Structure formats: structure tokens, C-alpha cells
């Protein structure tokens with residue numbers, strides 16, 4: 001008996017169909033964030049990263065051009081099993097010789113991305129970039145300056161139109177996430193006015209009709225950022241309310257809440273009131289530090305929620321972290337594989353058994369089964385899954401070492 005067959009029989013003895021789990025996993029897309037590949041730099045070659053987010057580290061080999069970023073992504077994608085999407089930001093526009101500001105962007109600046117995605121048959125997701133720009137230093141959509149607001153409203157509308165084209169041309173619905181850094185370092189006197197202005201700006205942005213077949217919009221809240229410790233205009237209550245009112249997606253970023261607050265517990269509440277949500281799967285360490293996603297209890301809890309309640313079509317999974325202190329391709333692969341491992345573990349849970357124990361009030365049994373599940377032969381199933389998806393198992397690590405030697409180390 002092969003070790004896979006043995007593992008399969010162990011799962012089957014507790015009522016879990018391994019084949020079914022694997023085929024369901026294959027259908028759950030994970031969106032890979034392009035910005036891990038170049039420390040959120042983009043291709044505008046101008047301003048520094050701003051907006052209260054920070055990449056630390058200066059590991060050699062950062063992608064410096066669109067070509068390098070896409071070929072690094074190609075390589076990373078080849079090491080990640082299952083269905084992948086790629087998430088890009090407006091600052092990854094390629095406008096050729098034209099110098100277009102963010103409010104002037106059109107789909108023509110993204111044809112290289114579209115062609116690349118089409119060739120790989122993957123979907124693109126999108127984000128307006130309302131940071132790292134001279135007009136983003138003092139608020140964007142909530143700014144007290146009408147000219148600044150107008151600029152960022154135009155940018156967001158331009159992005160929604162571009163995203164609609166992604167969806168149409170690729171035949172796969174794009175998810176566009178709207179996050180702005182607006183906030184205040186110290187205690188503001190007026191917490192209301194910026195929120196009123198933000199709401200008006202958003203109303204204008206979403207008054208433009210884009211077919212939902214092609215683009216879905218999400219709004220992302222945040223508790224605090226660097227330099228915005230005391231107040232953010234786009235708080236959780238603000239966007240939860242706004243998303244519900246407008247029928248938008250709410251984006252829950254794992255690093256955007258109080259350090260003891262977890263997004264796994266928010267999913268079932270949010271989905272009682274919203275059709276769909278977006279996740280930014282990240283790992284905060286003491287703060288919203290965007291560390292590489294590990295196979296933590298919280299990651300598992302997120303995956304468990306998605307699987308236990310059959311939310312796979314209603315929860316869009318995106319990764320969001322940036323670590324410039326280690327090999328950036330490994331960072332992508334570790335996080336994406338962990339997301340999929342967590343989903344697979346959730347799919348291999350003896351759900352009926354646990355639900356039964358809970359229903360009968362036998363909480364010791366519920367806890368015991370959950371704990372025993374941690375040491376089931378998961379590894380064999382994961383390996384078989386990778387093999388079926390034509391991606392390496394443990395050996396992916398050496399493949400990255402080789403790529404570092406052959407490709408990344410030549411970038412000086």
C-alpha cells in the first residue's frame with residue numbers, strides 16, 4: 001500500500017472523502033499580490049512608499065521592471081498548486097512614453113498584464129493606488145481639499161473602468177479593492193467631517209455603473225497605520241455600513257484590527273448581511289506588519305470558516321503582505337502554499353463527526369476530535385495534491401535557491 005493510500009484510508013475511516021476534498025480545493029482560487037515581488041514599488045519610478053505601510057529589508061534580487069516582475073511571478077506560480085489569480089495595483093501601470101498621472105490611467109497601460117494573464121488563463125484583480133503620490137500626503141478621498149478629493153475620485157473611477165476591461169477581456173470577473181490611508185497621527189477634534197467627505201467621494205465613485213459580471217468592488221477598513229495611529233477615516237464600522245448600504249464587498253485584512261481581534265470570527269457575521277467578501281490574508285506581528293503568512297491557528301480558523309459554511313464562492317481570498325528581508329519569491333510561495341494547506345486541512349476535517357459532538361453537547365468529544373485531527377497524515381495528501389497539480393513538494397525550496405543563483409543574483 002502506498003503512503004497516500006494509507007493516508008486516504010485513515011481519513012476514510014473517519015468519514016472523510018480525500019478525493020472530494022482535493023477536487024474541491026482545486027476550484028478555490030487564491031489571488032497572489034504582485035506587490036510582494038518588488039516591495040510595493042510599481043513602475044512609476046517616482047515617489048517613495050507612503051500611506052502608513054512599510055516594507056522592511058533590502059534582500060537582493062528585487063524585480064525592477066515589469067518583465068522581471070512577471071517572470072518572477074511565472075516562477076512563483078509554477079510552485080503553487082491549484083487555481084491562482086494575480087492581484088495588481090494601479091501603480092504597476094505601463095504607460096510607455098506617455099507620462100500619465102493616476103487619474104488619467106486607461107486600460108491601455110495594462111495590456112501587457114492582460115496579455116500575460118490571458119496566456120496563462122488566469123484572472124486579474126485590481127486596486128486603485130491612493131498612496132506613494134505627492135497628492136496623497138494629507139488625505140485622499142477624505143481630504144478637506146476638494147481638488148485632492150477630485151483627483152482621487154477620478155483615479156478610483158479610472159481603476160474601476162480598467163478593472164471592468166480586465167473582466168471582459170479575460171472572461172473572469174475582476175475584484176477591485178479600495179483602500180485609502182487617510183487618518184491622523186494624533187487625536188482629531190472632528191472625527192465626523194473626514195468620514196462625511198469619504199462617503200461623498202465613494203458615492204461619486206460607485207455612481208459609475210460597471211457591469212458586475214466584469215468587476216466587483218470591495219472596500220477595506222483599517223484600525224491604524226504608521227502616522228495614522230489615532231484615527232482612520234475608513235474604520236471597520238464605516239466600511240461595514242457602507243458595504244451593506246451599497247451592496248459592495250467588505251475586505252477584511254488580517255492585520256487591520258486590534259492585535260487580539262481575529263478576522264476568522266468576522267466572516268460569518270459579515271456574510272449574514274453581505275453577499276460576498278474579500279479577504280486580505282496577512283500576518284501582523286505586534287502591528288500591521290504584513291509578515292509572510294504562516295500556517296498559524298488563525299489561518300486555519302479562516303480556512304475552517306470558509307469550508308464549514310460552504311463560503312467558497314462568497315469569500316474571495318487574496319494575499320497581502322510584503323517582506324523585503326528574505327527571498328521575495330519564497331515569500332510568495334510560502335504564503336500561498338500555506339493558504340492552500342489550510343484550506344485542504346479544513347476540507348479534510350471530519351465535519352459531520354464534530355458537528356454531531358457539538359449538537360449532542362459533548363464538548364470534550366468535540367475538542368478531542370479537533371485535536372486528534374492535527375496529527376492525521378495530512379502531509380501525504382498535500383504531497384499527492386501537489387503532484388497532481390504538477391508542482392513540486394518539499395523540493396520547491398531548492399528550486400527557489402537555484403532561481404536565486406541563476407536569475408536574482410545577477411540583478412545588481
Ligand code: RNT
Pocket residue numbers: 035040053127179220222253280288320
Ligand atoms: C494597507 C492595506 C492595503 C495594502 C495593499 C498594497 O494597509 O492592507 O491592502 O496593503 O493595497
Ligand code: ZN
Pocket residue numbers: 220253280320
Ligand atoms: Zn490589505
